[in-house]
Amino acid sequence: MSQSAVGATLGAAALLGGCAFLAPSTPHAASAPAHLRGAAPGASSAAGAAAPLAGAALLATAAALARPTESATTRRAAAVKKKGVKVVHGKEIPWNLFTPKAPYAGKVIENDVHPQTLTEDTGDANWETCHVTFDHGGKVPYIEGQSIGIIAPGPDKKGETPARIRLYSIASSAVGDNQNSKTVSLCVKRVVELDGKFANREKGEDKPDKAGTGFPDNQVYRGVCSNHICDMSPGDDVMITGPTGAEMLLPEDPEANIIMLATGTGIAPMRSYCRLLFHDDAGASADGGRKFKGLAWLFMGVPYSKSLLYDDEHQEYKKNFPDQWKYDYAVSREDKNAAGQKMYIQTKMAEYADELWELMQDEKTHVYMCGLKGMESGMAECFGPIAEKAGKDWAEFAKAMKKEAMRVEHSLKGPDGFEDALNEIRNKLTDIQSDSQRTAKLDRLQGEVKRHVSLQAELLTKTMKDILKQSTTQIWDASASKGAEEIDGIPNLLQKYPRARSLESEKFCLGANGPFFLQFYPNGDAQSQTGKCGLFLWGPDSVYVKARWAL
Incomplete structure (x- = not known):
């Protein structure tokens, strides 16, 4: 514990x-x-x-x-x-080597493969998601499933300079995208809200960002840290804290089954897993195959097909490891199921409910969720009826899985703007x-x-x-x-x-x-x-x- x-x-x-x-x-x-x-x-x-x-x-x-x-x-x-160092399940993992008071000063570098902007303009203000890579010189080691903190110059909503630390799930495997163990990559959605409750740019003040998107005719709130990251260019300085997080780590068992549920940038930790399992030299076995022998199945939810992330990598894994890799997308504003319902993650999972339920009965199956917090209720919607047919209560079954070591891991968040409210909550000691x-x-x-x-x-x-x-x-x-x-x-x-x-x-x-x-x-x-x-x-x-x- x-x-x-x-x-x-x-x-x-x-x-x-x-x-x-x-x-x-x-x-x-x-x-x-x-x-x-x-x-x-x-x-x-x-x-x-x-x-x-x-x-x-x-x-x-x-x-x-x-x-x-x-x-x-x-x-x-x-x-x-x-x-x-922190000991988790008997294993030492790197832990908070750098703090908000003493962060590591890294450098932004060119991405190994991906362009900085991963998504295409959908017409929404917050359409852009970026892949950004930092050089940490080997001083910020981490493992798959952890997070790092980024300190933006600010000011933030409370007027603090520099801004309060923001945590981001790491999107690269432990060796980094270029496998030299000296880089870390993030997948960050640029937060832009128009004419909402908060604004840090009045009408006429908003200027085009690095992607060329600007809204001079609106009151605009731009997420302080997300825009700081998405506007970065190679050579820029970046203040890094961490690593931290011990809740989304992969199991040690090479025959484990991994079910991954991700919405939007919740794909970040899932990508870090898949790079290790199917791509990196660190995950290769002596016989030329892979150390991982189980099944990895990704369900990813996005609003538009233009919002899909790392699809090229998913296709490559399917081509090379057809028996070990599955992936399904739920594109909510474009796709519908046979009943005419919008295609959310739980809607897509329902198409494979029997297969997934059987897989979850295996004690070697681990479920990872990252993204919007509604996925938990979506799971209940999907598996409640089938659990009842099997004579089980889904709530009790899910609770039991959470209590077992690493059976269910999740990092769930609310919709845009939730992060800022969360910062205020977590930095106050409540009653x-x-x-x-x-x-x-x-x-x-x-x-x-x-x-x-x-x-x-x-x-x-x-x-x-x-x-x-x-x-x-x-x-x-x-x-x-x-x-x-x-x-x-x-x-x-x-x-x-x-x-x-x-x-x-x-x-x-x-x-x-x-x-x-x-x-x-x-x-x-x-x-x-x-x-x-x-x-x-x-x-x-x-x-x-x-x-x-x-x-």
Whole structure:
């Protein structure tokens, strides 16, 4: 079970609720038996601060604090990690080698094969999708299924310069499109919205972009990072963070079956898989064949045939590996099924429902979804009836697949504009508490926040201060189980634990969810401001936690 953190930088001293702390360690590589997989947790960052305190109290308003029995030795061993590495299913993967405060300065280079603009003008404002390649000099290694962050100069919607980091699924395999292990490619849709709720160009201000598209007669919102990337030219600088993401990784089994569901730029991680499975030298076997022996089946949804992405590669795979590669397109604004319905992914899948259902009964079959979040409901629409005929409930079947290691992975997002709302959500710590009935079902963030992005905290802003002031007493009184324990000897801890060294609490559960644990840096972690300590709540990246910090 990989871990995500909700964190904060606090004053120079803190009291932690009901937790005994251990010797210095770090949590990323904590091992766990379960595999509750979600879509992107990214690395969390700490933001906001309180003035140094002589003493403070953190009241853990969790309704349940049941802790598994575990020796201190076991806990210490579970927390050991290497910098820039995360252990997932016993395998080390590169992890957050570069951060928003210390990004890698890469260079844009010519694409290996593809033109920068992959799509043709459909008449829509946001018709363009680009393939852009960056040279990272071998300093930003990654594996198929991960993401990187891009920092645009800005300003963004909130007026911040540079703009907040934006995560993009990597569209190239680990060796890169040119297979020298020194490049990374992205597939990015240029976000352009006309006369909508937001605008960063008034009438008469919009100029033609690199593709020649401009809208001087409209109020225009151009996505800050997507337009930054799509307007890039070889030689331009690019600020890269990451890599991150452990939810969309390929299984180790060479005989696995891979079902891929992608809408639009959701094709990016699928392309990275297929390059490894069917194209790269790294995926070739000693006998001249491929290491991959299973079946890969792609369902891709786009609005127009002019919007199809990487079709030339799909045709090549079909030509060379007809028994191992299948692909089907759902072109929603052009195609219809026999019943006259628009051709969405679930509509196309319904044509193969029996075959797909049988394939999903095989424990070696893994389903990957990336794109618009409606695909999950589409899956239910497609397979609900056939599951019922088989005497199974689709919701329970899908839930069971998600709980199995790597059976169902997804990175789902909302329609255009959702990303910007998401940025605001994920950079605020929402109200957090586990209810007094110890329910296992924690509230989800509004808008089905993408799971490959973890919550990042902006504590002690005016809004949070108001929430804390109004709600702490009520929450404290209503909690079924609570406690506050002072950490004694803060001056000694400040000397004993220098910057970036931490203590950890025992592991505990919130209701039926966990394990969680708290990590305390008396002198702050590597990214904390001088004079600030750091406090992080770590837990499974598949669980959204709503917590309320009371100081």
